[in-house]
Amino acid sequence: VRLIRLFYCCAGIFLDYEKGGQLRTKSIDLLNLTPETDVNELLSDIRAAEPLITSSCVEQVKVLICKLQEKVSQKDDRKFYLFRALQAHILPLTNVAFNKSGSSFITGSYDRTCKIWDTASGEELHTLEGHRNVVYAIGSCALDHSCPESFRMVCLAFNPQSTLVATGSMDTMAKLWDVESGKEMSTLAGHFAEIISLSFNTTGDRLVTGSFDHTAILWDVSTGSKVHVLTGHRGEISCVQFNWDCSLIVTASLDKTCKVWDADSGQCLATLLGHNDEVLDVCFNYTGQLIATASADGTSRVFSTETFQCLCQLEGHKGEISKVCFNPQGSRVLTASVDKAARVWCVNTGVCLQVLEGHSDEIFSCAFNYEGDTIITGSKDNTCRIWH
Incomplete structure (x- = not known):
């Protein structure tokens, strides 16, 4: 070894x-x-x-x-307080994401750019330009288990070599970038409408993209070729994600449902029902045992991946929920809403534990860092906020 x-x-x-x-x-x-x-x-x-x-x-x-x-x-009874507000872009933000060490994060915007930021200082590290339309989807990936300390996916120790960032755009393209240089590495073409969500698997050799063309595409990262095209939704796909062991993919759709897919065969395993309006986001917890959804009906739901049944419903937002994510420990759910607030929920009870307020406009995105002790929120007010 x-x-x-x-x-x-x-x-x-x-x-x-x-x-x-x-x-x-x-x-x-x-x-x-x-x-x-x-x-x-x-x-x-x-x-x-x-x-x-x-x-x-x-x-x-x-x-x-x-x-x-x-x-x-460790007990999960922490409260979060505003640490820093960054004037990130000249137009509203669409997405935010941490690298897994929490040392940096990425923002996507209607200004057609992505920016990489240092979490501790708030300093802008890179601007990624090249898309011809709004950048909705961003994600980070380490290839061949070798990435630098400055942009790691999930590991605590690697042999520093190379990393990629993937972006998806309304120009129907997904692009792969080198983080250190900010250079575009490749373009993935295959969708016929906007790409607004994408996700790497944990081994970094597969990327799944979700599109308004009602399909998701699974890609081989090294070759840029299609592995599977996932079809079955009757509406635009709003979000895609792998589970931890890369065996499952979940997709959310404006048809008010989510679907769970076998990543190897591309077959649909289950359809998650219950929302009364479009499902805007979906995610697995880190063990892959739970799925959380966010809907335009103003609620979030938590499902079991064993039974595909709803375990609890999270109610309290005064408008549609645009983003949902678990903390790394799996005990908390974070939601972002057009009501200008983000909320932290207890997974076991469905109780709202904290409301994060301060943005002056709709919150489009939110994320926990790797340790679960920092949150970032991105808003239509052109700013992102860091909460400790």
């Missing part, structure tokens, strides 16, 4: 090892780890099932499991 990496947000350990002269990666799922788990017993089970865990690295693995257990044990 050359490198052992710990993933907090998705509860697991990744082993980087060499076989046949090639660097390979294997994951160990720790999604069932709790504060009560006996670490020594768990470690014994892992060693019995995984020959890569030898006596030379067993102590390192134990330390990482203990760190993860400590993280799982």
